[in-house]
Amino acid sequence: MNAYVYGYGAPGKERLIVVDLGVAFPDMEGSPGVDLILPDLSWLVENRDRLEAVFITHAHEDHVGAVPHVLTRLNVPVHARAFTANIARRKLSDLGVPDDDLHVVSPWPETVQAGPFRVGFLPVSHSIPESAALIIDTPAGRVIHSGDFKIDTDPVVGEPFDAEAWAEVSKGGVKALICDSTNVFVPHAGRSESLLGPEIEKLIAGAPGMVAATTFASNVARLKTLALAADRAGRSVVLLGRAMRRMVEASLETGVLSGFPKVVSPEEAQEIPRGNLMVLATGSQGEGRAASAALSRGKYLGLELKEGDLFLFSSKTIPGNERCVIRIMNNFSERGVDVVDDSGGRYHVSGHANRPDLERLHDIVRPQIVVPMHGEHRHLREHAKLAEARGMQSVVAVNGTMVDLTGNAPVVAGHVETGRTYLDGSVQIGALDGIVRDRLRMAQNGHVLVTVILDEEDEPLGEPWCELKGLAGTGSSGADLAEVLETDLDQYLRRAGAKTLRDDDKLEEGLRQVVRQTAQAEIGKKPEVTVVISRLR
């Protein structure tokens, strides 16, 4: 979830630009029921009058995904290259947000002036078309924001890494390189996308039945590699999943993709022999609603994988998604489908620069300062150590850190409150509002609801009533748990003094304690308790 702010000016009066506005994805463990995780932009919104523009480096969700959700609050121009803007426009349109603020920028040497900043988009190779580094000129010198990148001189789709262009933009001296750190722990040099085609062709050539493959929908180069391999093996290509069709559409519209074989629809595919088909499906991370998961469960849009068919994960599993991916593998195994993944290193390459590639970029740019970005703390720390060991200044800037880059070494100049907000249904809620905490507690502990009615004299009317949710119906006594609770609550009410019965807070707390104690004795759990006291007076 990326959102970087650059500022120039007197302290507290800096003019600002934002680079990237991404989202992250929720999980059951930390954010159940949440739809999207957005950066908390309160500070930016408060300082909106100082904000000049937003620049988006590329169209991955963790860089562009928040734009449609926050644009109306920021109300500034957004600049991006054509493909990125195309994707952003589709997102805005999905949510009915006008796209008047969205501007397409041609690659470097074209630049955009935004307050004291002049910003250009230098093409870099990555795992999505038209990724760009930003060349940010300020009165204090040039800063380069690498964006997500890899060093690939033959990336199949999109511009190759152009060492000469990088040398050219660096030759006047670069104050600071703000640099991708994702793969700093990978010791070998990165491999080119173009190496995968022959391996994938070999794999497909030996497959007797239907072949299906998944990868990130946005990895248009991989889609092309897979589709060309299919084409060479005499297979027609079917695209399954909205994200994939959308990415191919955007690529064709913006001209970044050419030479992609003709695709057939799922309906047309049913008239084609199984051995002449290749399905490209969304859901490489095991997403339950994507096409790969659907195929693993059975027939999907008339297509079905069977004994002897082949399914290829042309992808890496992002940490945390292992169980979902493995579930799909086992589903396919139960259907007799052979599953191949990248464990042998033949069917996927990373979109990020490995350690030697980072060293190479440092050497080309030779910045005074390297500020590691895009990674967990351990990646940033390792990248900073690497830069320092090679004679550059560096700093680990965690979320919210404001770094002064104007001197010879980076200086931490302050901290800004940052965090996450959750898109939950149609509303944004704070990650620390307690709403999600309550959900997690109900999921962990179950929930007991108690209702009590008191008459005009504050005397209990009838017996208390319990409803359980997410709890065992019977415990150690063998009796119905709700009834055991009601009996104990009734006893409590009968013994409660008038003072307690008149005091909602006291009474509620007393009833809650009874429920928790009785439940602990009966089922060994202390549930969440909601007490409703109705008074007829």
Added chain:
Amino acid sequence: MNAYVYGYGAPGKERLIVVDLGVAFPDMEGSPGVDLILPDLSWLVENRDRLEAVFITHAHEDHVGAVPHVLTRLNVPVHARAFTANIARRKLSDLGVPDDDLHVVSPWPETVQAGPFRVGFLPVSHSIPESAALIIDTPAGRVIHSGDFKIDTDPVVGEPFDAEAWAEVSKGGVKALICDSTNVFVPHAGRSESLLGPEIEKLIAGAPGMVAATTFASNVARLKTLALAADRAGRSVVLLGRAMRRMVEASLETGVLSGFPKVVSPEEAQEIPRGNLMVLATGSQGEGRAASAALSRGKYLGLELKEGDLFLFSSKTIPGNERCVIRIMNNFSERGVDVVDDSGGRYHVSGHANRPDLERLHDIVRPQIVVPMHGEHRHLREHAKLAEARGMQSVVAVNGTMVDLTGNAPVVAGHVETGRTYLDGSVQIGALDGIVRDRLRMAQNGHVLVTVILDEEDEPLGEPWCELKGLAGTGSSGADLAEVLETDLDQYLRRAGAKTLRDDDKLEEGLRQVVRQTAQAEIGKKPEVTVVISRLR
């Protein structure tokens, strides 16, 4: 979660033995709030009169963990080797279950007669002391149950893999080998535990500050390897975490461990220079309550890792635990601690036989039939394909499959209802009882409680009352969500006819619909709803 049943006799009247009774561990995604996952033993309990005995191959949780929870219901003798029995006895004692049924068996050639079965424990190397394969003689021939194993001729602790002993037990002909499948996809031969010592010594030798390492507590050989490396580097060893102290205790009590350096207590450690300390900590899978996680958060029992210290994961991360492990790595990174893991393949070896090792065991035993066990479906399927390709009969036996092994080839003879039960607090609940489903729904959708009171004439008394849990307090209208819901519910009640007001089910359903529709409009979510209707008549 292992539980295998072998039977011999006329169909439906077979005498039975059980091999292993293990547990699995819950997660937030599928089983929130659950304490342990146990095999559903309903079928075994129903057929208890046919059950002769239980045999436990080794002391890992997924093989022995269920014993204390189900033993009283099965009420049969449990046989295990000394170390395994020692661990099982501690578990029984924790739960106050008598251990009279627990019997220690010496290794092969000692055997135990159990109905028509004669069973012996053949030592195998694995990642815990005294693992055993079971040599099961029946009137229909010999069956070998491999247990979890690896081929290691120098396993540091415990018996080496003894190819001669395996050849000896196999020479009369083996009907079926029921065989570990965990690492069937790993293409290279397994490596010996003894290779790790020199690598770990090298790592520690270069460390200036405190060193801490984690591994599975039950991997006593690894604990010894780590402790000896510490000792050679002049470091005193501290054991942190109950499971680790317990395993070392059990190993010393049963004599499986010798030559372990003297350990110091955390209190004593505080008098020793940091550079002369080595901490061995529980929690290699990132468990939040274990010692590694505690150390990553700060001071723990007086010990604290700091800038320049070293933390070693001498372990593999089990799929699904990545996020927790990564969290600990980043916590340490924030404290300036260098984290080393096994990504380079130097500080951990697997406890399971890789593909070439499986082939080697097949070759030594040359069974008629190979029944793959201990793996996901994809592992079982691959292992069956491997066996068949090498001229043996095989079958993929998923949970509940009853396989007839008396013929020349395995025949699926039936299916038994199997599944999982959850230990939830102090009670066992069915995985499909709906209890956990309700928890997941509350976590996903939040919860609204509605209370309505109707008077003696079935007319609403006052207004309905709503309590929200796990939901945003305000939605699109900007008004308090509970109030908006109450207004809409009140309107519904006012318009409801007498027939609806007299009918609890109808009224409840109507109120539920109102809540879901209004919530959808306000916050874009359809919450779980509990309606309580109180009638004063």
